[in-house]
Amino acid sequence: MKVLIAYASTEGQTRKIAQRLADHIVDGGRSVELVELANATRMDLQRFDGVILAASVHVGHYQRALTNFAAERSKDLQAKPTLFLSVSLAAAGHDAEDWKGLDKIKEEFIEATGWTPSRVEQVAGAYVPSEYDIFRRFIMRRILAARNPEADLDADKEYTDWNLLFRTTDDWLAGINGTD
Numbered sequence: 133m134k135v136l137i138a139y140a141s142t143e144g145q146t147r148k149i150a151q152r153l154a155d156h157i158v159d160g161g162r163s164v165e166l167v168e169l170a171n172a173t174r175m176d177l178q179r180f181d182g183v184i185l186a187a188s189v190h191v192g193h194y195q196r197a198l199t200n201f202a203a204e205r206s207k208d209l210q211a212k213p214t215l216f217l218s219v220s221l222a223a224a225g226h227d228a229e230d231w232k233g234l235d236k237i238k239e240e241f242i243e244a245t246g247w248t249p250s251r252v253e254q255v256a257g258a259y260v261p262s263e264y265d266i267f268r269r270f271i272m273r274r275i276l277a278a279r280n281p282e283a284d285l286d287a288d289k290e291y292t293d294w295n296l297l298f299r300t301t302d303d304w305l306a307g308i309n310g311t312d
C-alpha cells in the first residue's frame with residue numbers, strides 16, 4: 133500500500149505532524165511519499181492507495197496551498213480514500229464554541245473546494261512563542277491567556293496527542309479496501 137501525505141505548514145507543527153505520521157506509516161510496513169502541498173500540484177494521485185492532507189488553521193482559514201490543491205484536484209481526491217488533518221490550537225481545548233468554529237471552517241473549506249474528505253480529524257497543534265514574530269507572539273499570547281490564565285505564556289508547548297493521531301491513522305488505513 134502506498135500513501136501520499138501532503139501538507140501545508142506555517143509555523144512548523146503541521147510539517148512535524150506529517151513527518152512523524154510518515155515515519156509511523158512506514159514503520160507499519162507501508163510506503164509513503166511526503167510532500168509540501170505547494171509542490172504537489174502535478175502529482176499523479178492514481179499512484180496512491182490513499183491520500184492524507186494536513187494543514188493548519190490561521191485566522192479562520194487554511195493555507196492557500198491546501199485550498200488551491202483541494203479545489204484543483206477535488207475530482208481526483210474524491211476518487212480516493214482521504215484523511216484530512218486539520219491542525220489548530222483550538223482542537224486542544226474543550227470549549228464548545230471553539231469546536232463549532234472549527235466545524236464552520238471545515239464546512240466553508242469543503243464548500244469552497246468541492247472536496248469532501250472521507251474522514252476529517254481535528255488535531256491539536258502547538259504554541260511556540262520562541263518561533264513567532266512580535267505581532268504573532270502578541271496575538272497568540274492574548275488568545276492563550278484568555279483560554280488558560282495559568283499557562284506559561286513564554287514557554288513552548290506541544291498539544292498534539294501523538295498516540296491518538298497514530299491510532300486514528302491506523303484505523304483509517306485499515307479501512308482502505310478493507311485490508312491491513
